[in-house]
Amino acid sequence: MTQGRPLLNRRLDGFGTTIFAEMSALAVRTGSINLGQGFPDTDGPEEVREAAVRALREGKGNQYPPGPGVPELRTAIADHQRRFHGLAVDPDTEVLVTAGATEAIAAAMLALLEPGDEVIAFEPFYDSYAACIAMAGAQRVPLTLRAPAFRPDLDELRSKITPRTRLLLLNTPHNPTGTVLTREELTAIAELAVAHDLLVVTDEVYEHLVFEGEHIPMASLPGMRERTVTISSAGKSFSYTGWKVGWVTAPAPLVTAVRTAKQYLTYVSAGPFQYAIAEALRLPDTYFDTFRADLRRKRDLLADGLRAAGFEVHRPQGTYFITTDISPFGETDALAFCRALPERHGVVAVPNSVFYDDPEAGRSLVRFTFCKRDEVLREAVGRLRRAAS
Structure with a gap:
């Protein structure tokens, strides 16, 4: 040393x-x-746990699963996006299964950023954001959500965009403040992303934990489908945080880029649990x-x-x-x-x-x-x- x-x-x-x-x-x-x-x-849910046990006993996923994730789970994720958000996603080219949302964030930052790029993210940050941006050699630019309302100042956001800004990293519902971005806020952010040709990575792991307001995926807004990487996971929605099953949905070129980085992180993970989460995503309303x-x-x-x-x-x-x-x-x-x-x-x-x-x-x-x-x-x-x- x-x-x-x-x-x-x-x-x-x-x-x-x-x-x-x-x-x-x-x-x-x-x-x-x-x-x-x-x-x-x-x-x-007990039926989800039993689905994992059944997969283990049937030998599903006990060896390396496919790099993008097992087809059953990729199809279930695509169906989930259509069912809850009206988003059409190709399970073969536009879905990537990851070792939880944290790996998805890391792979996205490593894939989409170059040294010197700037990333605007809401502060306070989920702790992995800053580390993942740093590992990519990029520079984080905080937009602080201030008490008591913890709402984003859109004029301040506009002022922070520079020629070096490459990406917006959003988290809604937001950890730790609990803020749920409104349609008006998301629309204004989307317009800025389109105007400045920015990529957007959205961490939506709490999509089913909204108590006031509604969860609106950024990818559902005009002009955002082609520039948005959406991240979510099973841990928060199904209370199996230790299984570490997450996913990315995005246009095929962005998924390919994220997968290229992801293969050097874990390559594959959570084989039998992927089959169980495929069943979990199909639970009734x-x-x-x-x-x-x-x-x-x-x-x-x-x-x-x-x-x-x-x-x-x-x-x-x-x-x-x-x-x-x-x-x-x-x-x-x-x-x-x-x-x-x-x-x-x-x-x-x-x-x-x-x-x-x-x-x-x-x-x-x-x-x-x-x-x-x-x-x-x-x-x-x-x-x-x-x-x-």
Whole structure:
């Protein structure tokens, strides 16, 4: 190793992954309720799990599956896009199965960016965005969503587009703020993309977790089908986050480009689970409606409890995260607050500041997840309310 060379490229340091590990370790050490990391504490539909078991027993996917994904899943993804969004997608040329949405994002950035390109993304970022942009040698340009509304300033967005801007990276519903972009906002963004000939990569993993408003895929808007890479995954919609089944839908040339990069990441993954998710995507509307209603109820349970405990609560329109402000407690440092919270009150959360380029922008904001059992949420709220009384 060259003397003095850093072990970690600093462009990749300082984001959420390390704080998740720290908070999870604190939860274990203190016996705290972990509302920091966003994964359910119950499995998804039994019939989906049984479909995975059946695939294993029948030898489906136990060896390398096809590089683009098994045909059954690619067809199910295309059918899903038509069923829910009215989008016609060719399963043979316009669908790519990935190891979760995170790999899809990485492959898209590596495939579509050149060193020196600029990428505009909404801040606070999902933590992999900054790292993936950096790995591609590109430059992230944040457009900050500011409390309490967390809406994009479209004039500011317009001002950030330069001759070096190559791509817009959007996330709706947005993690961690829970913002769902409106048709008017998306239309204005689409018009900018067309006018400046920009590519758009949209992270839509929370597409079925919208509580207010509606999910509108960017690819469905005029002029966007040919320039949009749409990313989603099974983990959030079916509560099997450990299976890591994601996908890309886009015009064939863009899918080919993303696949070219993806083959050097995992090549293939999750063989038997692909067959199970193909069945999951065909579940009846009642599944998706009940799932969404259940999470809306959990959101309200936790939001009301946090407000009663003294937090300023920004009730999300989607996702399964709630952003709160700790200023009412006279606190201003969310990182210090979250590090102390497990010892003081037996609850774990994460500071939003780790999702910003400028930590000051989210300095007093803290994120909680509500994708947990009701009794867990009630106990967490009880602990926090007892501490506040």
